[in-house]
Amino acid sequence: MKYIDEYRNSETAKFLAERIQKATSKSWNIMEVCGGQTHTILKYSIDELLPKEINLIHGPGCPVCVTPLEMIDKAIAIASRKDVIFASFGDMLRVPGSEIDLLTVKANGGDVRMVYSPLDAVKIAKQNPDKKVIFFAVGFETTAPANAMSVIEAKRLNLKNYSILCSHVLVPPAIEALLSSQNSLIQGFLAAGHVCTVMGYEEYIPLSEKYKVPIVVTGFEPIDILQGVYQCAKQLEEKKYEVKNQYSRAVRREGNLSAKKIIFEVFEVTDRKWRGIGNIPKSGYKVKAKYSMFDSEKIYDVGDIEVNESPVCIAGEILQGIKKPTECSAFGKECTPEHPLGAPMVSTEGACAAYFHYKKFDTAISEK
Amino acid sequence: MCLAVPGKIEIIYDGDEQLRMAKVNFGGVKKDISLAWVPEAQVGDYVLAHVGFALNKIDEAEAQETLRILREMGELEELNSQNISDE
Numbered sequence: 403m404k405y406i407d408e409y410r411n412s413e414t415a416k417f418l419a420e421r422i423q424k425a426t427s428k429s430w431n432i433m434e435v436c437g438g439q440t441h442t443i444l445k446y447s448i449d450e451l452l453p454k455e456i457n458l459i460h461g462p463g464c465p466v467c468v469t470p471l472e473m474i475d476k477a478i479a480i481a482s483r484k485d486v487i488f489a490s491f492g493d494m495l496r497v498p499g500s501e502i503d504l505l506t507v508k509a510n511g512g513d514v515r516m517v518y519s520p521l522d523a524v525k526i527a528k529q530n531p532d533k534k535v536i537f538f539a540v541g542f543e544t545t546a547p548a549n550a551m552s553v554i555e556a557k558r559l560n561l562k563n564y565s566i567l568c569s570h571v572l573v574p575p576a577i578e579a580l581l582s583s584q585n586s587l588i589q590g591f592l593a594a595g596h597v598c599t600v601m602g603y604e605e606y607i608p609l610s611e612k613y614k615v616p617i618v619v620t621g622f623e624p625i626d627i628l629q630g631v632y633q634c635a636k637q638l639e640e641k642k643y644e645v646k647n648q649y650s651r652a653v654r655r656e657g658n659l660s661a662k663k664i665i666f667e668v669f670e671v672t673d674r675k676w677r678g679i680g681n682i683p684k685s686g687y688k689v690k691a692k693y694s695m696f697d698s699e700k701i702y703d704v705g706d707i708e709v710n711e712s713p714v715c716i717a718g719e720i721l722q723g724i725k726k727p728t729e730c731s732a733f734g735k736e737c738t739p740e741h742p743l744g745a746p747m748v749s750t751e752g753a754c755a756a757y758f759h760y761k762k763f764d765t766a767i768s769e770k
Numbered sequence: 771m772c773l774a775v776p777g778k779i780e781i782i783y784d785g786d787e788q789l790r791m792a793k794v795n796f797g798g799v800k801k802d803i804s805l806a807w808v809p810e811a812q813v814g815d816y817v818l819a820h821v822g823f824a825l826n827k828i829d830e831a832e833a834q835e836t837l838r839i840l841r842e843m844g845e846l847e848e849l850n851s852q853n854i855s856d857e
């Protein structure tokens with residue numbers, strides 16, 4: 403398949419791993435920000451291919467994982483109402499709230515539907531004028547223009563029964579929060595290629611300068627990741643810190659201007675709480691006041707929701723790269739993808755689920 | 771969930787949402803994808819699609835360039851090892 407197979411060639415991968423080995427004289431901690439990249443790294447055993455000097459830290463870039471528990475509980479409260487159809491991307495349905503998940507709401511008779519695109523949710527609203535349709539608008543910058551577009555479409559169609567429950571998060575403020583934390587071990591970043599496809603990479607230049615870290619915009623195939631690590635490690639060895647674009651086949655410096663225009667028409671920047679990390683200033687989008695009739699939080703007052711995270715879950719430390727999933731006492735025992743205790747075990751892009759799927763046997767061996 | 775997948779545009783048509791739409795082939799699986807943000811995309815082009823929208827057109831020249839750099843690294847490597855064995 404074009405633009406896929408050539409980036410999965412094992413000979414090229416081995417060659418790149420050797421080059422990385424030759425280029426590194428000491429240990430470096432490099433964080434891949436995006437859960438999609440974590441998935442690729444575990445699936446193709448890139449961590450094992452790399453020299454031991456390169457320690458990959460798995461970042462918080464899985465929107466499913468960082469959506470705060472309160473927000474999941476809000477979604478559950480709204481989805482449980484008799485007069486609504488609650489639409490969501492599939493991976494949000496199994497995220498455990500304080501007590502149940504959205505799939506349980508569905509099993510109990512709630513009208514919860516999985517959609518592929520937010521425009522499908524708009525269609526559902528058009529076809530069901532007697533119901534209120536809520537779309538769970540989660541995601542990073544990659545998904546923001548599509549979610550914003552659904553609001554613009556609903557307005558154009560003059561729909562009075564469509565709104566979005568918005569919990570958008572942004573990558574650069576999270577990188578800054580990680581770098582400014584005292585615990586930070588991170589010396590270089592692989593930035594998420596798809597986020598940059600939309601936003602470009604100009605925002606990363608001041609970050610790279612301020613914290614003196616190399617940032618390489620990186621794609622999602624094994625060769626992309628190895629090339630990203632190579633460009634990052636080379637800079638670290640040469641004491642350079644620049645923003646480089648490994649994913650130039652899809653990412654331009656300024657991003658996609660039409661998509662950005664749609665985002666800023668509908669959304670504005672707001673503080674946002676990240677599950678496992680806490681509040682990060684200016685790290686999310688909310689619906690602008692002029693579109694408040696499409697903002698579920700303005701329409702449905704679900705009140706203050708009290709939440710309790712599972713006490714054994716160390717998702718926070720995992721999302722910040724302080725610990726690896728296998729260091730969690732519940733990993734693979736009480737906590738599995740069938741019965742997740744925390745969000746990183748739910749999504750296939752969550753670090754715990756990626757380790758569970760691809761590293762299970764290692765843990766079994768090391769336990770013997 | 772941030773994954774975007776490359777696919778080839780087979781047909782371009784006007785969607786009922788007044789959006790420019792395309793049938794995009796992802797290695798055999800065909801989907802309807804909005805081209806609202808990639809007005810320059812034409813039949814035969816590859817786009818990177820995510821939740822029903824094309825995020826960008828894949829730049830063939832840039833893709834070739836990345837692979838060329840990789841190949842060149844390989845050739846340099848060979849040259850270097852030849853030099854060493856020549857010595």
Ligand code: SF4
Nearest residue numbers: 715716730737744754
């Ligand atoms: S393995 Fe489960 S309990 Fe442990 S950190 Fe991951 S999600 Fe939380």
